[in-house]
Amino acid sequence: MTTAPRPILFVSLPESGLLNPMLVLARELARRGTPDLWFATDEPRRADVQGSAGRTPVEFASLGEVFSELSAVSWSDEVYREVTQSSRFKAHRAVIRQSYRPDLQAEKYRRLESVVAKIDPALMVIESMSSFAVDLALTRNIPFVLSVPFLPSNVLTSHNPFGSSYTPKSFPVPHSGLPYPMNFGQRLGNMLFKLRTLALFLNPGMGKVLSEDNRIRKELGLPAASPMTRIDRAEMVLCNSVPELDYPFDVPEKMKLVGAVMPPLPEASGAADDGLGAWLDARSSVVYMGFGTITRLTREQVGALVEVARRLDGRHDVLWKLPEEQQHLLPAPESLPGNLRIESWLPSQLDVLAHPAVAVFFTHGGGNGFHEGVYFGKPLVVRPLWVDCFDQAVRGRDFGISLTLDRPQTVDPDDVVDKLTRVLDDPSFRRRAERLGGLQRAAGGRVRAADLILDLPALSRPGSSDRTPVQN
Template identity: 85%
Template sequence: MNERSERSVQKGAPQRPILFVSLPESGLLNPLLVLAGELARRGVPDLWFATDEPRRADVLALADESAVEFASLGEVFSELSAVSWSDEVYREVTQPDRFRAHRAVIHQSYRPDLQAEKYRRLAAVVDKCNPALMVIDCVSSFAVDLALTRGIPFVLSVPFLPSNVLTSHSPFGSSYTPKDFPVPHSGLPYPMGFGQRLANRLFKLRTLALFFNPAMGKVLSEDARLRKELGLPKPSPMTRIDRAEMVLCNSVRELDYPFEMPGKVKLVGAMVPPLPESTRAADDTGVMDWLDAQSSVVYMGFGTITRLTRPQVAALVEVARRLDGRHQVLWRLPAEQQHLLPPADQLPGNLRIESWLPSQLDVLAHPKVGVFFTHGGGNGFHEGVYFGKPLVVRPLWVDCYDQAVRGRDFGISLTLDRPQDLDPDDVVDKLTRVLDDGSFRERAERIGALQRAAGGRTTAADLLLALPALT
């Protein structure tokens, strides 16, 4: 055991387990994997991680000076997992109308029966490990319910902008942001003009009206029945914030609109593991050596949820073709979507396509990458800026629009005019403007430095271990 690990174990190490809980989606899970991995490197004992069975290997790989015990919550419920939603549901939740997309997400993911089953499975884990503290991703409401019911102190993990969890979706709900602050998922700026304020108000009212629909009434009745059966507290949107010991948010003040932040919200910046994640010798793709040989690279990566159509794939190939001679393009395109590509002999010579990368973070950290073309999800948005890369954003859904509008307003990104169409003229225009105007990179590098100064995983680990529940 090294000297740092000995200090961690001997001074302030918890005497009962820390239990991490997350849904299996990468955007929610990855920051908690990084944090648990940091504690394992410090030799903190009794680390447990509860998530769905397919992420077992990711959790077990965290073992270092101490191990991380995997606690299975069973197989993934397809109804709750965006990566397994049907194409019809995918189209509904990613449609251009932001309120209708927001409504579709609520209808699809508000499943009291499945939440109750996850609650029961997690209860069995808690009975087994008796945690002193739970660290919970902010979407896992079943885990917050369990922590409240059992009286277990908990920390909330937020991979989004802080206002995402501090702003009420209801016009009458309590909120930590001003009354006229943009509601999450609206993609509205701040401050707003008259029409935008009206749209913001209507977004909240329409969200409230959803729950007076007869069909939703049945779901609410089922939720009430199950909550009574399980002895759960009455749900309240801000309970997870009010009752948390601490809220760890993977952002910084400079990436959100200004408002008074609660003291328990700790802004630690992006949760990035030690780099490089992959050695050159282990890089079977040869991507890092390829990057070394280039002068300017556009990196395109649209996360694990995006499903491109054949016309959209063709449009992105055309984008690369138009950039040929000025920029190389690295595109992470999942293997299951590569059948949509034209024949190999019709691809431009400056385009490199990979179905898998040893580390997206290693790519973003590379000095030859000049811009990140992204869907604007919470992790990708913050990670790109962490490494000082300006962005071009094709918002996919919900929070992506909120990140996109802030990136635009803070001068670190541009957003496509017609995200669904992926018009090559629009994409090339936005990429070229961001690459040619050095102010985008200067601002991204400035905010990236602020993120790195916030401390990420090391600050988060220090804050966690200093909580009364662990001392």
């Protein structure tokens, strides 16, 4: 008698930086013919999930509309300024105050609860920011894998100075942008960052939110909130990085560092790129500027970046992914330099980064962009946006693969051109990026991640070892 396979349920928040690696992994399992794949996220990502079919489909499970309070792309301009301010702790505090919403997390929990009751998953694969899904897996005793699109230390280092942590006590706290090892002043700043985070929850306003969280958790029968529970209780932690891109520490055995999780390339056909591929083919050195989906530039910053392209004219071409809703900030078309190409949308950023003409990636330094640029051996210039971007930036600088703008909150053309020129003219940046890219590719990416998931005991069943061979 054979046992019918039970589903694998992926759960993610809808932000591209969190969801996209999960989609790549779900599509890899679908390509292999893995049955009963489900993906739960917010309604606007329905088409992305339903376009993931391979030999088997990936079924979409809706968690309803996006809650704007939990989605950085929909925050007000005032909140955006607070979470991207120059003080790293104040920006970190603003993110917590904006996104710590127990009532909304509870609503997502209830919606996911109905999905789980319907499909009865054998395993959940949960993006690391989806705390409501971790709570549900723990409450229902469902084995789960945690998916991490950040540096490994991001989820293994406690913000609480008295809490348990998988990294040394002297390790830089996430979002601090501090190096390792540190001098005395930096160690003091690191401890103050932790103490101020702890004190944040002693504030009367946040205390009320914490009390609400405790009440809701008791009502839903959830375990007490603990930052490391998601690590301790996971069957496995899949991290889209490699040890060499983080400061050294002993990574726990359950964390599998598989490098950037990339789809098969090219992602887009030549007909879909509106001549972009031919444009790249005709260039010898291209600066690619892409600042993610959250960055909101001012008119002055847009003008400064146009000036950067102008100053590079004759030496380098510039490809700039600038969202359509920000293009009204551009100067008159006739005043744009001839070496600048602006696109509101790219069929595939990965195809662009993979192109041999792209010599440097000018980025906001988010987890995906940082790892993707290095995966393709591209050195970086980083204008850190917020929270984890400063952590990636300081590691890239210390590992010799990137430089960081002196004043990231503004865009000074002198500073940007200086950093770009130094990275472009010094071949050591590219050599080190190519070495680290090779380590990422050797880590296995989506293929190894899929293998690791299918080998978990939670999916063991008669015939489970008869997997279709993978074509890389």
